[in-house]
Every structure is written in structure tokens, then in C-alpha cells.
Amino acid sequence: MNHTWLITGSSSGIGRALVEQLLARGDRVAATLRHPDALSELKARYGERLWAAQLDVNSTVAIRDVVHRAFTELGRIDVVVNSAGYALFGAAEEVSDDQIDQQLRTNLVGSIQVIRACLPFLRAQGGGRVLQVSSEGGQLAYPNFSLYHASKWAIEGFVESVAQEVAPFGIEFTLVEPGPTRTNFGAALVSPPVMAEYEHTPAGDVRRAVASGAFPLTGDPQKMAEAMLEVADAQPAPRRLLLGSGAYARVHTALAERLAALERQREVAMSTEIDSSHL
Template sequence: MNKTWLVTGSSSGIGLAVVEQLLERGDRVAATLREPQALSHLKERYGERLWTAALDVNDTSAIRNVVSRAFTELERIDVVVSSAGYALFGAAEECSDEQIDQQLQTNLVGSIQLIRACLPFLRRQGGGRILQVSSEGGQLAYPNFSLYHASKWGIEGFVESVAQEVAPFGIQFTLVEPGPTRTNFAAALVRPPVMAEYEQTPAGEVRRAVASGAFPLTGDPQKMAKAMLGIAEAEPAPKRLLLGSGAYGRVHAALSQRVAELEQYKGIAMSTEIE
């Protein structure tokens, strides 16, 4: 049975791939993006099955207004895909206060407020699914992406908690964690001025790897979008969906290391209880 989806950040990358595949298979899509005319070619082809609205996820009141319009005009939305976001690429000391605020406002607060705006409608209609696009960087960290990781680790914690709060209402969540993907992600990196002090540090090494193309972008956005469409049907919804073989290996190694360290210091943990 065809469904209705709400997709943010739908102008490019995985968000656009999701919209294209949904329309091609016959579903109805409410797509939000900063400039709706970017989807005019799809609107011409699919007509009323594509509902569009301008949305900057930094504007909480706009999020609430657009979400209310979408649910009201389309009557029901079965799946919400929160994919709007970008990356601030620089050592923590290099980033300006304004850049830090913008990164967290867009990736973290914007995603939180989108979810909060959707919950009353999903609850009243008896349930639904939310796919929150995170990153492999929601479970591990690279130098030079500290603020991006802060936003992704933050949204993962929020989703872990709110998923438990709303489970009784039939609302399920999946955190989608893509690895490096062949989209315009790298071109859209926000880069603060470089400090010479960091050139010969891990932050500088990562910066040079990205600039030279040595940082492999192996993920296929079309295949990732297809996987997301499929996982939206899974019952129960998995808490996480990791996308990419490299991402799988890196996250597996990171989690294994964390467990090993947890066990290494188990004795200290157990020694701190009240006698």
C-alpha cells in the first residue's frame, strides 16, 4: 500500500534520492527544502503526489508551521525522514562561536524541533515512523569534525530517549547512520580559517586527506535511499541502520574498543558503591 512521507533536506544527497525513489514507486511525498524550485522538475512529472514547502530548520516557528500544514493538507503522514544537515570542518579551536551555534542549531536543535513538531500529529493518528539521519559519526569520531560529531552524538541520545517515551503511541524511530557517501557533502563543508598550530596534528592530517581525495567516499546514495525505504517497513523498527561496509568496520572496531575499555576498568566501577 502506498504511503505518505515527509522528507526534510530534500534538495540533494540522500534526501533527494529518497524523494526520487518514493515518487517513482508511487508514494506521496511532502518535501521541504530552502528553495522548493529545485524540485520543479519532479513537480512537473509527479504533480500532486509531490507537496513542497520552503523550510529552514533553523527557524523553529517555521518548522511547526510547515509540519502542521503538511499533516493537515495531506491528512496523514506515515513516515518522517529528517535529513537536513551539514558539517563544520575544522579543529575545535579554529571554529568561531557563530559557526558552532549554527552547526548545533541546524543539525541538533533543528532535528529535535522537527521531531517535536511531528509527535502530536503522529500520536493522534495512531502512530508512524521517524527515520533520523545521523552518521557513522554518531558512534565514532574523526579529528576536525568535533562540532559535527557533537551534533550527531547529541541527536542519537535524544532519539534513544524520546523513542521510549512515545513507543506506547505506536511511534517508532530508526537512526540512519551513513558512512562517507558520494554526495555534495564534502563540497558543502563549512571551513573556518586554518590555524598553523594544527597543521602537523591529526586535525591537519584529516584536512589534507579530504583535500587530496584520499578520504574514500564509497557510499552510493541511491542504494542507501533504497535501504531506508526498506527499513521503514521492518517490524519492529531497528534502533539503528548503519550504511556502508567501511562504516560497519569502523563502528564495529570503535564499539569493540569501548567494550574492552569498559571491562578493563570494571573493578573501579564496582568499587564506588556505598558500602
Template sequence: MSKTWLVTGSSSGIGLAVVEQLLERGDRVAATLRKPQALSHLKTRYGEQLWTALLDVNDALAIRAVVHQAFTELGRIDVVVSSAGYALFGAAEEASDEQIDQQLQTNLLGSIQLIRACLPFLRKQGGGRILQVSSEGGQLAYPNFSLYHASKWAIEGFVESVALEVAPFGIEFTLVEPGPTRTNFGAALVRPPAMAEYEQTPAGEVRKAIAEGTFPLTGDPQKMARIMLEIVDVDPAPRRLLLGSGAYERVRNALVQRLAELEQYQALAMSTEVD
């Protein structure tokens, strides 16, 4: 049975792959992006099956207006995919205040406002699914991605809480956590001027690996999109969907290490209760 989807950040990467596959299989798509002409070739091919709107997720008022328009004109939206993103690449003290604001505004506040705007409509129609695109970087961290990780860890916490709030209304969430993917990853990174002090540090090593093309980008965006389409039919919705064999190993190792440290200090944790 075909569904109607709302997809943000649909002009490139995984978002574009999701839109292409949805249209090919016959679903209806409301695609938002900053440059609607980027999907003109799909609009020509699929006509009314593809609904598009200009949207910058940094504009909360615009988010509410576009979401209202999409639900009003399309009648029902079964699945929302929040995939608009911004990736700031640099050591924490290298980034400018403006870049930090942009990172948090796009990945965190934009995603929050999109979800908030959709909830009343999903609640009124009796439920729906929200796929929030996060990253393996929502559960672990690389040097030089500190502000990016801040946005991903934060949106995961937000989703964890909101999922509990709206579960009685039939609204379910899945955090989609891709590993490094073969999109325009390197070219899309926003890079503040590098400080020489970090050249011989882990941050410098990651910078060098990306510059030389040795940072492993093993994820296939088409395969990831296919899994995202399939996961909405799984009941109940998984809270997290990790994508990539390398991502699986890295996140598993990070969780094992965190659990080991938690258990190491169990006695101290328990010693702080009121007598």
C-alpha cells in the same frame, strides 16, 4: 501499499535520493527545503504526488507551521525523514562561535524541533515511523569534525530517550547512520580558516586527505535511499541502521574498543557504590 512521507533536507544528497525513489514507486511526498525551486523538475513530472514547502530548520516556529500544514493538507503522514544537515569541518578552536551555533542549531536543535512538532500528529493518528539521519559519526569520531560529531552524538541520545517515551503510541524511530557518501560531501563542508599549528597533526592529515580527494567516499546515496525505503517495512523498527561496509568496520572496531575499556575498569566502577 503506498505511503505518505515527510522529508526535510530534500534538495540534495540522500534526502533527494529518497524523494526521487519514493515518487518513482508511487508514494506521496511532502518535501521541505530552503529552495523549493530545486525540486521544480520533480513537481512538473509528478504534480500533486509531490507537496513542497519552504523550510529552514533553524526556525522552530516555521517548523511547527510547516508540519501542521503538511499533516492538515495531506491527512496522514506515515514516515518522517529528518535529513537536513550542516557539516562544520575544522579543529575545535578554529571554528567561530557563529559556526558552532549553526552546527548545533541545524543538526541538533532543528532535528529536535521537527520531531517534537510531528509527535502530536503521529500520536493522534495512532503511530508512524521517524527516520533520523545521523552518521557513522554518531558512534565514532574523526579529527576535524568535533562539532559535527557533537551534534550527531547528541541527536542519537535524544532519539534513544524519545523512542522510549512514545513507544506506547506506536511511534518508532530508526537512526540512519551513513558512512562517507558520494554526494557533494567535500563541497558542502563549512571550513573555518585553518590554523598552522594543526598542519602536522591528525586534524591536518584529515584536512589534507579531503583536499587531495584521498578521503574515502565509498557510499552510494541511491543504494542508501533504497535501504531506507525498505527498512520502514521491518517490524519492529531497528533502532540503528548503519550504511556502508567501511562504516560497519569502523563502528564495530570503535564499539569493541569501548567495551574493552569498560571492562578494564569494571572493578573501579563497582567500587563506588554506597556501603
């Protein structure tokens, strides 16, 4: 059965791979991106099955306008994919205030506002799916990516909550968590001026690894898109979809360490309750 999809950030990477695969299999796609001409070849090939609109997710007004037009003109949208975003690459002390605002406006506030704009339409049509692209960096953290991680951990918390709020309306969410992927991600990293004080720290080590190519980008965006197509039909929707063998290993280790640390604090946690004799 063919579906209609709304995909933000569809000009490159996983978003572009999704658009290509969906159109090839016969689905209809509403694709948003900052430069719609980037999809002109696909538009020429697939015609009305590709609905494209310019959108900068930093503008809440534009988000609401584009989402309204997409649902109104296409009638129904079954799956919404939030994939627009970028990464600020620098130690917390190095990045500027404007860069922090831009990181959070794009990855966090932009994603939240796309979801908020879609919810009334999804609720009115009796349900739908939202695939929120997060990252393995929504469950663990690397030095030199502190603001990027802040955006990803935050959007995961938002989704965990809103998914419970709208479950009675048949709206389901999946957090998609890719590991390092062979896209233009590295070239798109936004880097502030480097402080010499961080040269011989874990932040400097990560910088050198990315610059030298030692930071492995093993994820295949086409295979990741295929996995997302499959999960969109899964019943019930899994809350998370982790993509990449390295990501699996690293998140597994991080969660095991957090659980072990939690268990070590059990006695302290239990000791802080109000004494039963005072209830």
C-alpha cells in the same frame, strides 16, 4: 501499500534520492527544502503526489508552521525523515562561536524541533515512523569534525530517549548512520580559517586527506535510500541502520574498543557503591 512521507533536506544527497525513489514507486511525498524550485522538475512530472514547501530548520516557528500544514493538507504522514544538515569542518579551536551555533541549530536543534512538531500528529493518528539521519560519526569521531560529531552524538541521545517516551503511542524511531557518501557533502563542508598550529596534527592530516581525495567516499546515495525504504517497513523498527562497508568496519572496531575499555574498568566501577552494611 503506498505511504505518505515527510522529508526535510530533500534538495540533494540521500534526501533527494529518497524523494525520487518514493515518487517513482507511487508514494506521496511532502518535501521540505530551502529552495523549492530545486524540485520543479519532479513537481511537473508527479503533480499532487509531491507536496513541497520552503523550510529552513533553523527556524522553530517555520518548522511548526510547515509541519502543521503538511499533516493538515495531506491528512496522514506515515514516515518522517529528518535529513537536513551540514558539517562544520575545522578543529575545535579554529571554529567561530557563530559557526558552532549554526552547526548545533541545524543538525541538533532543528532535528529535535521537527520531531517535536510531528509528535502530536503522529500520536493522534495512532503511530508512525521517524527516520533520523545521523552518521557513522554518531558512534565514532574523526579529528577536525568535533562540532559535527557533537551534533550527531547528541541527536542520537535524544532519539534514544524520546523513542522510549512515545513507544506506547505506536511511534518508532530508526537512526540512519551513513558512512562517507558520494554526494556533495565534501563541497558543502564549512571550513573556518586554518591555524598553522594544527598543520602537523591529526586535524591537519584529515584536512589534507579530504582536500586530496584520499578520504574515500564509497557510499552510494541511491542504494542507501533503497535501504531506508526497506527499513521503514521493518517490524519492529531497528534502532539503528548503519550504511556502508567502511562504516560497518569502523563502528565495529570502535564499539569493540569501548567494550574492552569498559571491562577493564569493571572492578573500579563496582568498588564505588555504598557499602551494603550502610543500606
